[in-house]
Amino acid sequence: MSEILITRFSALGDLVTLEPMLRALRTFHRDDTITFLTSGIGEALYGERFERCLAYPQRSSGRWRQAGELKRQLEALTPAGRFERVYDIQASTLSLLTALRLRKGRLVNQSTRLSEKLMGRKARGLTTPELLRAAGFPEERIDAYWSQPASRTIALPVPEAEAARFEEQFAARARPVAVIAPGASERWSSKQWGEARFAELAVRLDAAGYTVAVIGSQWEQAAAAQIVERLPEALDFTARTGIRELVGLLSRASLFVGNDSGPAHLAAGVALPTVTLFGPTGEMHCAGRLPYRGEHACLTPHDIPCHPCYKPVCPTERECLASIPVDEVLATALAIARPSPPPLR
Template structure:
């Protein structure tokens, strides 16, 4: 027998979905597990060992019917006894319809499927929604993410023994999700005064923010555009603390059990998706422009001791 699990994106969602994949794997021990995902997450899922096979969904556009037909044919030929839709999007609902409404096999929010989880009418964390979804077929609470399978070589960075991660970036098209760079710099200086070296994490698109922080705090170390997902997990296991905006790398670092503070504006709702764990703190204001250094310091979780 074969089981199909659909999970497309995004990075934070994918990290939160790892316990779900582990629980499905355990529940269907001895069966072939196939994951249908998108290209950015193939390497992560291969490293996890939670599937026997990983398929890439090209997510065809409406003007690409041949690609869509090929994907649907591949799914049909897989003869899956159960299909877990962990994406719950309009796209995956359309797959359900175009596959001929395999009601008995489908576990998701597609109307008409036997194992149907309705879309929430009130804000609900995605992990709670998916926990309820798996409970429909008798799968117990999957728990929190475990990133022990992600091991990066961070010795090449030659970091000091005590360091904290700062994640000042975020989606380029949503600048309101970013705490001002000068306040990250003020936090960096505060950490230095406590003997903790600030280490700046980001992508190439965030070079401006990172450069602005280093201009105000030259002692900060920049790893801008130098870290993989595995590196972020390894850094999270070694860091004393992490502070960052609501962005994908924060999910990786927090899932590595790094004491973390995630900053939220009105642009996103932490009730729906946020890192989980007793070591995680959340701070939300309508505008991050109104969040001062003292607010962040007051909200910090206990720093990991050396």
């Protein structure tokens, strides 16, 4: 049995889409002890998959000092103070400095061109088979594993206790649940379709026979209040769920509608049908173009020449998203919604 370290701090969407790679590393190191160095989000998503999780709050300065702190904490976790293999799938300055200072055997870095990555330039990351080859696993074993479609599909682990709690709560409504996520990250105001449109959508989903549940952080509480004002029967979960609870909630719903944001990837990660609205960003980020299970639709602006602009703040009052009508969102959502979630184990 060997000590293995995997490092990946952020971000939410990336942590979700890396699920097949993390599952592959778990499979290929089935008999080893794995420590996962990550963020609080990563711990919430994958804490039960690995023997140890170290959630480290990164700071914007003092990378050398932080690397020293991590070295001490990580080596204290292992009986011999050493890792046989270190997988750096963050490929950042902090993760590299930490890996270089650790007592270790082989270091496997996901970045194909680390020098460019450290200078802030985009660098292609190794695919899962490439990462496993770099780690020294036999080619035939890698091919046999990766040839299975399930190995390449994103399938987030669902926390059963949280899922069971929401299943019981939703069962009392005796209607399928449609989840609405009206926000985006705090710095991406340009991604927001708008509270009034989401409120109108909620009313019409209710009329179509759905219980509407609103999710988000504290930044979405004002938007949720506007939705609940239009539809008092809606369930407001904004700022009331952590990542584990949110995954459990989404796994028990029938439909998700939201902006291009992390919750859309969480929903797709548990095979919940999703409708994602794209304004400043391109539809190549849509769940339907990634190896998720279930049905996923992306709706894009109509005849807006500046789309996609990738600007966090829109100079034109989000005319791109305003061009997507409620009628289109509703029709798309009703077409792909599932009647009910799959049974819990």
